[in-house]
Amino acid sequence: MLFKTKLLFLVLIFSCSYFNAQNKKTIFKGKIIDSLHIVANANIINLKTNQGTFSNDNGIFRIRTSKNDSLKISAIGYETKFFVVKAHHLNEDINLIFLMSKTYQLDEIIVKKHNLIGSLAIDFKKTPVDKNIELVDKIVSDIKKMDFYAISKTPIGIDEAHLMKADIVRLPNNRFEGMGIKSSSSFAKDTSFIEKLEEENKIAKDILSELGDYFFFIELKIPKNEYNNFFDYCLYKDIVNLYKKNQTLKVIQIFRKECISFLKLIKKK
Incomplete structure (x- = not known):
């Protein structure tokens, strides 16, 4: 009777250990490919834990x-795939996951006559430039040329009022203060x-x-001429530091979340 009791006890311990081992979290190793190539920078998310990662260059x-x-696997240019992890997948050295290329129907393209002659050196000068990026570079260049004192006196627009911070009022304690001369800390701030x-x-580029x-x-459907505005629209989400x-x-x-409200906003213009 004592032998049977001990045997039953050992069986119970073994069963509990085996059950815990089967349910214990472990590492799933995978490799993402398409019909011809590997797929790098694919986004993989565990839908149960909301943990995510990316595939490397291999x-x-x-x-x-x-x-x-x-697992939810998605990549630009491919159809999103959902993969259920089974027990045997956890014992594999590597699990191959195939993604299918996604076909997109583009809008009609109108080909216009151009004045290119076939010479790279000459045609390069005639190639249209991105006016938005050129405009931003010019604004930054102009700001760098401005006088710091003039910058500090630039009026705040009505749409920037929420960014305005009240200055501390100081009474002149010597003959220089109150005469329009800024301290070194103000220059550092500018x-x-x-x-x-x-x-x-730079980070936007x-x-x-x-x-x-x-x-x-294509995916977010942001107009090309609105990219810089969309980037500025998302700045409050601390995307620069992230x-x-x-x-x-x-x-x-x-970007995926904010593009919805941004597109609605620009449609009202």
């Missing part, structure tokens, strides 16, 4: 999962403002280069 990724968790504009302008025209102008911290996934999520 299409490989690792993510913490449990049995029966669902310089910091210009540097911030330049940094935001870097993000456009990294995520690509397809993401902004991007500098390499949290690109959060930046993408912010």
Whole structure:
């Protein structure tokens, strides 16, 4: 009787250990490919835990999962795929996941006559430039040429009133104060403002280069001439600091969310 009791006890311990091992979270290893190539920078999200990651340059990724968790795999130019993790997937050295290319129907393209002659050196000078980026560069250049005191006296527009911070009122304590002469701290503040504009302008270009025209102008449907306005529209979400911290996934999520209200706003113009 004592032997049977001990045997039953050991069986129960083994069963509990096995059950816990089966339900314990582990690492799922996968490689994303299409019919011809690997797929880098694909977005993988565990829908149960909301944890996410990206595939590397070799299409490989690792993510913490449990049995029966669902993974959402998406990439620009491919159809989104949902993958259910089974027990045998967790024992594989690598799991191959295939993505299907997505076909898009583009709007009608009108080809106009051009004056190009076939010479790269000459035709390059005739190539149209992005007027928005050129305009921003000119504004930043003009601001850098302005007098710091003139910048500080620039009136605040009605749409910028919420950004205005009241200055501390100081009574003159010597003959120089109250005569329009600014302190060194004020000059530092003006310089910091210009540097911030330049940094935001640079990051706007870097993000456009990294995520690509397809993401902004096809997937999010942002008009090309509204890209800079859309970037400024999302600044309150701290996208600059997030991007500098390499949290690109959060930046993408912010763009996807904010584009809805932004498109509604520009339609009312």
